Amino acid sequence: MSTAKTKKSSTSNKFDYDVIIIGTGPGGEGAAMNLAKRQKKVAIIERYHQVGGGCTHWGTIPSKALRQSVSRLIEYNANPLFNRDGQVKQLTFQDILSHASAVIRKQVNLRSGFYNRNQVKHISGEASFIDAHTVRILYKDGSVEKITAKQIVIATGSRPYQPDDIDFNHPRVYDSDSILKLSHAPRHVIIYGAGVIGSEYASIFRGLGVKVDLINTRDRLLSFLDAEMSDSLSYHLWNNGVVIRHGEQIASVDASDDAVVVNLESGKKMRADLLLFANGRTGNTADLDLAAAGLKADGRGQLKVNNCYQTDVKNIYAVGDVIGYPSLASAAFDQGRIAALAMLDNTSQAKLITDIPTGIYTIPEISSVGKTEQELTEAKIPYEVGRAQFKHLARAQISNNLVGSLKILFHRETKEILGIHCFGENAAEIIHIGQAIMQQTNGGNTIEYFVNTTFNYPTMAEAFRVAALNGLNRLF
Numbered sequence: 001m002s003t004a005k006t007k008k009s010s011t012s013n014k015f016d017y018d019v020i021i022i023g024t025g026p027g028g029e030g031a032a033m034n035l036a037k038r039q040k041k042v043a044i045i046e047r048y049h050q051v052g053g054g055c056t057h058w059g060t061i062p063s064k065a066l067r068q069s070v071s072r073l074i075e076y077n078a079n080p081l082f083n084r085d086g087q088v089k090q091l092t093f094q095d096i097l098s099h100a101s102a103v104i105r106k107q108v109n110l111r112s113g114f115y116n117r118n119q120v121k122h123i124s125g126e127a128s129f130i131d132a133h134t135v136r137i138l139y140k141d142g143s144v145e146k147i148t149a150k151q152i153v154i155a156t157g158s159r160p161y162q163p164d165d166i167d168f169n170h171p172r173v174y175d176s177d178s179i180l181k182l183s184h185a186p187r188h189v190i191i192y193g194a195g196v197i198g199s200e201y202a203s204i205f206r207g208l209g210v211k212v213d214l215i216n217t218r219d220r221l222l223s224f225l226d227a228e229m230s231d232s233l234s235y236h237l238w239n240n241g242v243v244i245r246h247g248e249q250i251a252s253v254d255a256s257d258d259a260v261v262v263n264l265e266s267g268k269k270m271r272a273d274l275l276l277f278a279n280g281r282t283g284n285t286a287d288l289d290l291a292a293a294g295l296k297a298d299g300r301g302q303l304k305v306n307n308c309y310q311t312d313v314k315n316i317y318a319v320g321d322v323i324g325y326p327s328l329a330s331a332a333f334d335q336g337r338i339a340a341l342a343m344l345d346n347t348s349q350a351k352l353i354t355d356i357p358t359g360i361y362t363i364p365e366i367s368s369v370g371k372t373e374q375e376l377t378e379a380k381i382p383y384e385v386g387r388a389q390f391k392h393l394a395r396a397q398i399s400n401n402l403v404g405s406l407k408i409l410f411h412r413e414t415k416e417i418l419g420i421h422c423f424g425e426n427a428a429e430i431i432h433i434g435q436a437i438m439q440q441t442n443g444g445n446t447i448e449y450f451v452n453t454t455f456n457y458p459t460m461a462e463a464f465r466v467a468a469l470n471g472l473n474r475l476f
Contacts, residue, residue, distance in 0.1 A: 006213035017043045019343065020135050020149040022127045025053025026329045028155035029111065031337025031343075038344055039257035043121040043147060045137060050108045051115065051122065054157045054321075055329045058177040061107055063200055065100035066093075067361045071425075079400055092185040092261060094177060123147075129293035132313050133465030136289075151315045154303065155336060156288065157367070158321035161280035163400060167173050170255040172274045176201070176369075179276055186210055186273035190262050192250055193279030194221050195361050199233065201276060202242050203363040212242045213261070213270055217279065219247050222360065226421045228407065233423065236403065242471065283322040300324070307351060308342035309335055317343065331356055343380070357435050359428035364404050367431040370419030373409060382412045384395035384449065386471020390424045393466070401425040402466035406463040408434065408447060408471055415446040422463075430460055447471055 010350040018040040021028045028044055033043050048057065069091070069432050077088050094433060115122050126138040130146060137145045160175035162168050168175060176197045189205050191198045194216035202214045213459065214237070220227075221234050221244070237244060248268070253275060254261040262270045283301030290297060294313045297303055303318040305311055317339045320332035334352055357369040376383045390396040390404040404424015410417050420434035437449050450468035455461050 015148045015150050017041050017149040019151045021153040023050040023155035025055045025157045027332035027336040031153045031340045032120050033339045034340035036120050045123045045127040048124045051111050052108050056107045060329045062100040062180055064361050065103040066096050066204050067297050069096040069099050070204050071363050071391045093182050128289040132293045154318040155320050156284035156322050158281040159282050161282045166253050172255045172260040174276050176278050188272040190270055190272040191276045198278040199362050206242050214242055214244045215248050216246045228425050229366050229421050257352050271372040298424050299370050309339040326356055357431050364424045365427040366423050367427040368421040381410050384471050384474050386467040388463040388466035395460050408467045411448040416447055417447055431462055
């Protein structure tokens with residue numbers, strides 16, 4: 001690790017910077033902050049006119065802000081205390097976009113402040129490689145600059161996959177980025193792709209009273225989830241009026257001035273006001289001229305890295321969506337931090353935790369950490385299940401959030417917690433209590449923790465105690 005006292009003195013005369021980072025999303029930010037705080041001279045390049053990357057402008061932040069507004073709308077309409085006359089309050093997609101825009105502005109200001117305070121040079125332009133140490137920057141005015149660094153981090157994120165045979169320039173065809181520019185109020189939406197993004201937007205549009213057809217290319221929703229959680233989401237969407245079509249593939253799309261028609265390979269035809277194509281993402285590497293640096297992306301635009309996020313070119317690292325799984329904003333920030341530590345010290349043993357929590361912001365939310373029942377059964381691990389239904393919790397009754405449950409999977413003999421799965425309001429918050437216990441060592445990770453600990457009452461966290469008692473009562 002460098003012992004230099006200033007950023008300027010830490011840079012070899014051979015290079016302009018110690019590190020150049022391409023992309024200002026969570027991965028780039030995590031790397032930049034860690035390096036800057038260790039007295040490295042860092043430049044970060046962003047092609048968009050504001051920092052934050054896709055996470056802030058098109059992905060995580062806006063979609064979750066939209067979801068929050070719709071969730072509160074549903075809660076208002078369902079609560080007789082506020083809606084005494086039975087008149088359903090209605091909002092349009094454009095109404096709730098204003099809230100998302102306000103959140104984005106706050107996030108941009110916050111993140112810009114991070115770079116300024118830590119003296120990270122923010123460069124606004126298009127980056128591409130000249131060689132493994134040199135980056136070409138194309139500015140908005142057409143001018144070009146070359147800068148060099150000892151090490152480089154690629155944190156360019158991903159973009160929605162767009163097949164060539166679908167016209168995404170048509171005003172009735174959208175992807176998960178362009179949907180944020182929707183300027184009219186659709187009555188009927190077809191969503192192709194029932195992954196995390198597609199399921200979240202299905203919840204958002206249905207919550208606004210829009211008719212939704214959700215086309216799933218697989219045989220079940222979010223098949224990576226515990227089957228009970230997947231089934232719960234399927235039932236809840238169905239119960240709210242979402243039509244889900246499993247195992248279908250698009251054959252063609254016919255878009256006209258007044259409608260869009262989706263032709264499926266099964267012979268079905270579907271007509272709606274717009275199509276939201278949300279089936280897959282591609283790493284943002286096409287414009288980087290990777291070959292000039294000795295790199296090559298795979299068919300999905302992603303880069304291969306080792307445990308320290310080092311690519312095949314030893315001075316170039318990659319983090320975030322551009323390397324694929326787990327493609328989570330939370331993980332990307334940690335990947336950037338871990339890559340920075342490896343760049344400073346090639347003996348660093350820092351790595352991501354094994355059990356990364358997932359948060360899916362459908363309405364209601366889904367969150368999980370650890371193994372599913374299916375994985376434990378396949379591995380022949382003797383486990384037991386403890387369950388808590390939200391409708392039995394005083395806090396859920398008070399807030400009128402009765403839909404949902406918490407499930408704890410634990411080893412029958414050691415009582416070690418193996419997995420936690422939650423479906424319901426605030427699931428992504430609740431899960432962290434269980435995650436913290438799962439990370440305990442020296443026998444600290446057992447389901448008995450939740451029985452022996454006093455929880456605030458009434459709280460949603462009480463679900464852990466209820467589930468733990470339920471599970472322990474199953475042992476004999």
